[in-house]
Amino acid sequence: MLLPNDEMTIFETILARRSVRRYKSRKVDRSMISTLLDAAVRAPTAIHQEPWAFVIIQDTQLLQSLSNQAKPLFVAETQKLALEHTNHSFDIFTQSDFNIFYNAKTLILICGETAAPFYAADCWLASENLMLAACGMGLGTCVIGSALPFLNMPEAKARLNIPEKFSVVAPIIVGYPDDEITAKLRKKPVILANIETHRS
Numbered sequence: 784m785l786l787p788n789d790e791m792t793i794f795e796t797i798l799a800r801r802s803v804r805r806y807k808s809r810k811v812d813r814s815m816i817s818t819l820l821d822a823a824v825r826a827p828t829a830i831h832q833e834p835w836a837f838v839i840i841q842d843t844q845l846l847q848s849l850s851n852q853a854k855p856l857f858v859a860e861t862q863k864l865a866l867e868h869t870n871h872s873f874d875i876f877t878q879s880d881f882n883i884f885y886n887a888k889t890l891i892l893i894c895g896e897t898a899a900p901f902y903a904a905d906c907w908l909a910s911e912n913l914m915l916a917a918c919g920m921g922l923g924t925c926v927i928g929s930a931l932p933f934l935n936m937p938e939a940k941a942r943l944n945i946p947e948k949f950s951v952v953a954p955i956i957v958g959y960p961d962d963e964i965t966a967k968l969r970k971k972p973v974i975l976a977n978i979e980t981h982r983s
């Protein structure tokens with residue numbers, strides 16, 4: 784197994800992770816992907832179900848075709864959910880040259896067996912493990928939730944060999960960052976209560 788470099792502590796890696804949307808053309812090799820999946824499956828999992836399964840796509844033409852099909856569906860979804868009223872603009876999704884996967888060469892789909900009661904939580908925890916491991920290995924990642932409406936259509940699942948009993952939970956692009964990754968500020972943790980044992 785290829786181990787992530789040990790120069791960063793886990794906390795430094797957590798602070799360093801950012802969503803990456805510009806990638807170098809170099810493809811991530813299979814041994815690195817195998818390490819990422821090893822990290823993913825170490826995530827906590829409710830009642831030991833380990834309901835995850837993975838699809839790895841490194842076919843540029845297929846990625847382009849999935850992007851083309853996913854965009855109009857996502858635009859329709861934003862209207863249904865009234866997301867167009869948020870501050871976020873989704874205009875880019877109507878541009879023909881916009882690739883929903885930011886031209887990344889690798890897309891990993893984390894799929895969950897829907898019979899498991901906490902499959903979505905399990906898959907999201909696996910996703911964060913994968914993204915942190917990637918960051919520790921010098922790779923960039925980004926969740927592409929906008930591809931989900933299309934990826935969960937029966938025709939897309941059939942094309943990607945995803946059995947009916949699975950749902951795609953987290954599409955994650957992976958690649959070598961071609962960006963200066965700048966620190967993003969986060970809101971301070973909101974503490975609703977600070978409850979300690981009273982000593983009399």
Ligand SMILES: Cc1cc2nc3c(=O)[nH]c(=O)nc-3n(C[C@H](O)[C@H](O)[C@H](O)COP(=O)(O)O)c2cc1C
Nearest residue numbers: 800801802803804883885925926927928929930967
């Ligand atoms: C459930 C989920 C769906 C997301 N979908 C998209 C997406 O479709 N496209 C995209 O560019 N980023 C997507 N993101 C990434 C977020 O935009 C990003 O995490 C957020 O802006 C915070 O930035 P950071 O990850 O760099 O800290 C998604 C993130 C999550 C958690």
